[in-house]
Amino acid sequence: MDKTEKNKLLEECMLYFKARPVYQKLFLKMRDKYASLGHFGGTVLFASLSREEKEQLGGFFQRDYTINKTITISADLMKRCLASSKFAGLTWELILETYFGEPLQVKKExxxxxxxxxxxYFTEILESISDESGREWLHRVLEEKKEGYLLIMQLYKEKPEELRNILTYVMTGIANLKVFQDKSQKELLPVFSANITGNPHYFDEGKTGEKLLFNYLRERNFDLKQEGLSRVEYKNRIYYEAGILKDEVSNDVLAYGIHGWKPEGSLHEGIEGFFENQEPAKLTLQTIGRLEKVCGQSQQIYVVENPAVFSGLIREHPEQTVICGNGQLRLAVLVLMDKFACDTIFWYAGDFDPEGLLIAQKLKLRYGERLKLWKYEVNLYETYLSEVELSDRRIKKLEQIYIQELQEIKEVMYKKRRAAYQESMMEKFNEIF
Structure with a gap:
């Protein structure tokens, strides 16, 4: 058979098999077998073929498959039937390559x-990154399969061009982090996002760009431990250390009796004005972030959960320094406390309910011996029990309390199933002074 005759036969063969759709299913399976075995061989199985498809198979293989629930076809059967057909001058390898329009390949190839x-693809991306810190991080992720690798590979397989754009924005973001320019400057996340991408929501929680940016920031701040912080608190702190504020407006703290110093060594005029006037200052995370250090009127700093207790303490004891978290352990509270000297002693008092005990535990874990739990006494809890009953959902939170100093109150709270609040114990807090 000369080349012209062979090409004509191959063309006729293609017309035959392409006119019968079931052969695409067969050929796909045999191509996969070729890829795994490295040669034309093996056996494939079909289930749930239609009657028409069974008839199409039966025509070439000279069998009645219509009565079969499952059909098994081997490479040997295909070779025998091809040899006895009008396409005998062809090979299955040639037929498959012509059918799919590309050479057969084994999996290794x-x-x-x-x-x-x-x-x-990734070499081109790495070479295009001018920022050394971002380039080294991405290289480590790819080489060592560090966190973020699976996310990158998944997107590479599905949308490589979208991944290229995302990595470009993430690298640009890394290069423009405030922490690399002026550590005292902080920037709101939407502003940072808009400056980098033109979209204030590009780095919103859960988006691919945000996930990769956070992976970089977490690795850069590897020594920042999560102990004592919730996932959200930890994440906010990581961003804060990079000069990004995730929620600056609601993240504030009330402070009374403090001095604050700016990086160049001068006192913060605004905070000093509140100090001289003996007034509490509402400090945002933005303001706190610009301070180099703070100190109180003594080494003893009193931290309370409730604004009413805060107001009562500064009214009765203007010579003391008091901080109020306003019922929440916000990042602003932690950042402010971190800026006090390491020989500062914190006295913390919160509500006697599951949430209050969790806050107390987090602070104790964070500051260790520097933080004293103030008036966490079983007799006070029992004396000032409120009428507020604790639901099963709230009681379950007590399972998370494990530090020794809170075990007695925890066990009594399990039994009493009621809360006790700071406001009712105001007179007891005055006793320390």
Whole structure:
């Protein structure tokens, strides 16, 4: 058979098989077998074929498959039937390559080609990154399969061009972090996002760009431990250390009797004005972030959960320094406390309910011996019990309390199932002075 005759026969063969859709299913399976075995061989199984598809198979293989629930076709059967058909001058390898319009490949070859394509793709991206810190981080992620690797690979397989754009924005963001320019400056996340991408929501929680940016920031701040912080608190702190404020407006703290110093060594005029007038100052995370250090009127700093207790203490004891978290352990509270000297002693008092005990535990874990739990006494809890009953959902939170100093109150709270609040114990807080 000369080349012209062979091409004509091959053309006729294609018309035959392409006119019968069931052969695409067969050929796909046999191509996969070729890729795994490295040669034309193996056996494939079909289930749930329609009657028409069974008849199409039966025509070439000279069998009645219509009575079969499952159909098994081997490479040997295909070779025998091809040899006895009018397409006998052809091979299955040639038929499959012509049918799919590309050479047959074994898996190793396919993997090598894909590996080279992937390597070229990421090499091009790495070479385009001018920021050394971002480039080194991405290189480590790819080489060591660090956190973020699976996310990157998934997007590479599904949307490589979108991944390229995301990595470009993330790298630009890394290069423009305030922490690399002026550590005293903080920037709101939406502003940072808009400056980098033109979209204030590009780095919103859960988006791919935000996940990768956070992976970089967390690795950069590897020594910042999560102990004593919730996931949200920890994440906010990581961003804060990079000069980004995730929620500046609601993240504030009330403080009374403090001095604050700016990085160049001068006192913060605004905070000093509140101090001289003996007035409490509402400090935002933005303001606190610009301070180099703070100190109180003594080494003893009193931290309370409730604004009413805060007001009562500064009214009765203007010579003391008092901080109020306003019922929440906000990042602003922690950042302010962190700026006090390491020989400062904190006295913390919160509500006697599951949430209050959790806050107390977090602070104790964070500051250790520097923080004293103030008036956490079983007799006070029992004396000042309120009428507020604790639901099963709230009681379950007590399972998270494990530090020794809170075990007695925890066990009594399990039994009493009621809360006791700071406001009712005001007179007891005055006793320390």
């Amino acid at each position: 396919i993997e090598l080609v894909e590996s080279k394509r992937r390597e070229d």
